Amino acid sequence: MSLRNYHPDTLAIHPELAGQVAEGFRNLATPVYRASTVVFDNSAQFKDRKRAAPWVYGTYGTPTTRALEVQVNISEGAADTCLAPSGLSALTLTYMALLRAGDHVLVPRNVYWPSRSFATDVLPQLGVAADFYDPLDLDALDRAFRPNTRLIWVETPGSVSFEVCDLPAICALARRHGAHVAVDNTWSAGRLLRPLELGADLSIQALTKYHAGHGDLVMGSVSCRDAVLGERVRRMRNALGLSISSDDCFLVLRGMQTMSLRLEELGRRTLAVARWLAEQPQVARVLHPALPDCPGHSIWKRDFSGSASVFSFEFAPSVSSEAADRWVDQLRVFRIGASWGGTCSLALRMSTAADWPVLRGELVRVNIGLEHPDDLFTDLSDAFDALRKT
Numbered sequence: 001m002s003l004r005n006y007h008p009d010t011l012a013i014h015p016e017l018a019g020q021v022a023e024g025f026r027n028l029a030t031p032v033y034r035a036s037t038v039v040f041d042n043s044a045q046f047k048d049r050k051r052a053a054p055w056v057y058g059t060y061g062t063p064t065t066r067a068l069e070v071q072v073n074i075s076e077g078a079a080d081t082c083l084a085p086s087g088l089s090a091l092t093l094t095y096m097a098l099l100r101a102g103d104h105v106l107v108p109r110n111v112y113w114p115s116r117s118f119a120t121d122v123l124p125q126l127g128v129a130a131d132f133y134d135p136l137d138l139d140a141l142d143r144a145f146r147p148n149t150r151l152i153w154v155e156t157p158g159s160v161s162f163e164v165c166d167l168p169a170i171c172a173l174a175r176r177h178g179a180h181v182a183v184d185n186t187w188s189a190g191r192l193l194r195p196l197e198l199g200a201d202l203s204i205q206a207l208t209k210y211h212a213g214h215g216d217l218v219m220g221s222v223s224c225r226d227a228v229l230g231e232r233v234r235r236m237r238n239a240l241g242l243s244i245s246s247d248d249c250f251l252v253l254r255g256m257q258t259m260s261l262r263l264e265e266l267g268r269r270t271l272a273v274a275r276w277l278a279e280q281p282q283v284a285r286v287l288h289p290a291l292p293d294c295p296g297h298s299i300w301k302r303d304f305s306g307s308a309s310v311f312s313f314e315f316a317p318s319v320s321s322e323a324a325d326r327w328v329d330q331l332r333v334f335r336i337g338a339s340w341g342g343t344c345s346l347a348l349r350m351s352t353a354a355d356w357p358v359l360r361g362e363l364v365r366v367n368i369g370l371e372h373p374d375d376l377f378t379d380l381s382d383a384f385d386a387l388r389k390t
C-alpha cells in the first residue's frame with residue numbers, strides 16, 4: 001500500500017507505515033521508548049504474551065526502563081534489579097514483596113522517616129508486626145529477632161543522625177535467625193558501600209539522589225543478590241501496577257554517566273564544609289561518618305570507600321530552636337528543601353525519632369551541592385555572623 005492511501009492523521013499515529021524506521025542510525029544515547037500499548041505480530045503471540053513476547057505493556061517495562069535496570073544492576077553488583085517510581089515506593093515494594101500476614105519485621109530507629117511510617121501505619125493493616133531496634137546494640141538486636149522475623153532493614157549511615165552500624169555483623173545475625181536483610185543504600189549511591197558483597201540480600205536506592213543527580217525527578221530501585229528474590233520483587237511490582245516513566249529513566253541514565261565524578265567531588269567538598277563547621281563556636285557537634293567522633297567511624301573506615309554530600313550538625317546548647325531556624329532562614333545560596341544529592345546546596349531543620357533520642361542540641365541537615373565552595377562558605381559565615389549579633 002502506497003503512502004498516499006493513508007490519511008496524514010493515520011500516518012502521524014503509525015510512523016512505521018510512513019516508512020519511518022531508524023535503520024542504520026547509530027548513536028550512544030539510550031532511545032526513549034514511551035509506551036502504554038505494546039503491539040504484537042499476531043493473535044497467537046498476544047495470547048501467549050507472558051511467555052513468548054519480550055514486552056507486554058508499558059506498565060511492565062520498556063527497553064528504556066530495562067536499560068536503566070541493567071545499569072543499576074551492574075552498579076550494585078546484583079543478580080536482578082527492579083525499578084520503582086520513587087525511592088519510597090522501592091522501600092514499600094520491598095516490604096510488600098518479602099512479608100506476609102503473620103510475619104515480623106525489624107526496622108532501625110534511625111530509619112528514613114516515611115519507612116518508619118509505613119511500618120507503623122500500614123503494616124498492621126496487612127497483619128505484619130514491626131519492631132524498632134537500636135542499630136548500635138547488636139546484643140539487644142540478637143534478642144529482638146522472633147521465630148517469625150522474615151526481614152530486617154538496615155540504614156547506614158542513619159537518616160538525620162548519620163551513625164554507621166556493623167552491616168556484616170547484622171547480616172550474620174539475620175542469617176542465623178533466617179531473615180532477609182534489606183539495606184537502604186541511598187547515602188552511598190551504591191558505590192561507597194557494597195551491601196550485597198557484605199552479606200545483605202537487597203540493596204535499595206532512591207535514584208532520585210545521586211543517580212538522577214539534578215534534583216528534577218523521583219525514582220527508586222530494588223537490587224537483589226539472587227534472581228529468585230528478584231523475581232519475587234518484580235512480580236509484586238507488577239501486581240501493584242507501579243510503572244516507571246521512560247523519560248525519567250533517560251535522565252537517570254544520563255545522570256549515571258557523571259555520577260562517580262559528582263560523588264567524588266561532592267564528597268571532598270562536603271568534608272571540607274563539615275570540618276569547617278566543627279570549628280565554629282556555635283556548633284557543638286558535626287554528625288558526619290568521616291569525622292572521628294561520629295559513632296561507627298571505624299566501621300565506616302572499614303566498610304565504605306568514601307563519603308557522600310549529606311550530613312547534620314548540632315548547634316551549641318546556647319542556640320535556641322528559634323535562633324537555629326533564623327540561622328537557616330538567613331542562608332541565601334543554601335536553599336530550604338527536602339531531598340539531596342543534586343546540584344543545589346540545601347539546609348533543613350530536622351530531628352530524630354522519639355525512640356532515638358541521640359540529639360543534644362538543635363539540628364540542621366546539610367546537603368552540599370555544586371555551587372562554588374567560596375560562595376557556600378561565605379553564605380555559612382554570614383549566617384553565623386547574624387547569629388552572633390542576635
Ligand SMILES: *Cc1c(COP(=O)(O)O)cnc(C)c1O
Nearest residue numbers: 086087088112186206208218219
Ligand atoms: C530520599 C530518600 C528516600 C526516598 O526517595 P524518594 O525518591 O524521595 O521517594 C529513601 N531513603 C533515603 C535514605 C532517602 O534519603
